[in-house]
Amino acid sequence: MTTADVIVIGGGIAGISAAATLATDRSVLVLEAEPQLGYHATGRSAAVFIRNYGNATLRALNAASVPMLENPENGSTESLLSPRGELLVATEDELQALEDYVAGATGLQTLTPMQAVELVPILRPERIAGAVIEWDAQDIDVDRMLTGYTGQLKASGGQILTGARVTGLRRDDGLWRVSVAGAEYAAPVVVNAAGAWAGSVGQMAGALPVPLQPMRRTAAILPAPGGHDTRNWPLFASAAEQWYAKPESGKLMVSPADEEPQEAQDAWADDMVLAEGLHRYEQTVTVPVTRVEHAWAGLRTFAPDRTPVAGFDTRADGFLWLAGQGGYGVQTAPALSRLAAALIRDEPGTLPPSVIAALRPGRFKYDPE
Known part of the structure; x- marks a missing residue:
């Protein structure tokens, strides 16, 4: 059985960016159901960065993503943004x-x-x-962005498995056991970045029924x-x-x-x-x-409030949601990937507490708090 510090389910821009950010000091395994990365929403994005797009929480995430889009951390010297309007x-x-x-x-x-x-x-x-x-609305080079994060992940020792559709999740002795086509992978932390399938992954894990x-x-x-x-x-x-x-x-x-x-x-x-x-x-x-x-x-x-869902589940220990990005996934990926990494590292991060609270998966009516 292969083990890692973190297993990321989903190889779109949300999952790959979070995995790359974490891989600098964690062993990370990405499981992508399709034969290639970015096959669904990431590969079909309109590829434009609009600072005023979305509600107040999303606009805060947009603003927090700008420095990383303008100065990628994956070795590229060129901005991922170009003029459009x-x-x-x-x-x-x-x-x-x-x-x-x-x-x-x-x-x-x-x-x-x-x-x-x-x-x-x-x-x-x-x-x-x-x-x-x-x-200030700008085109985003989504291909170069995904490729850059992928290269950064691999350079840090992270692993990617494509064609690896998750069929089961269970928590056992402090580890998540993730089943894929007869194989099993284990990690104390699972990141649910499965896009349209995030609700199903949460259900498999016995997590909160986040309405996606x-x-x-x-x-x-x-x-x-x-x-x-x-x-x-x-x-x-x-x-x-x-x-x-x-x-x-x-x-x-x-x-x-x-x-x-x-x-x-x-x-x-x-x-x-x-x-x-x-x-x-x-x-x-x-x-x-x-x-x-x-x-x-x-x-x-x-999600019903049009705000992404990012944070640890209150019902399933070690299960982190990174989902519900709607049409904002590419342009908010830098900020959300850093948030995911900060939460897993138990660090304060750089986003305001009000933004972090607005993203938590326990904010809906089932919230025990």
């Missing part, structure tokens, strides 16, 4: 949603409809009742609209999250911003959902959609 446009009936977003945000600039069109020339000015831009729900998000690649050069356009989106569009390798990625509850699975695009979302997008632009080159879907997993 995020433009939000509102129709008359979306003005309240825009005002709500602005109320809790910083670093935004209000634009006129014509200023918005100067940035994205296919927008219809007559449809724009309000617009703001966050210039995977939600499908669909996207498609369209040819550059009207032959425009999209490379310097910002990401542009409906203020009420009816759709968003992001330049992608000279083309345009458009998402209907759908959130359809799903079982944990290898998600696929729903043609009707995509068609409806593209129709909403078309109402705000001058160039119709004539062709979809490629479409896909991923699962973003949320």
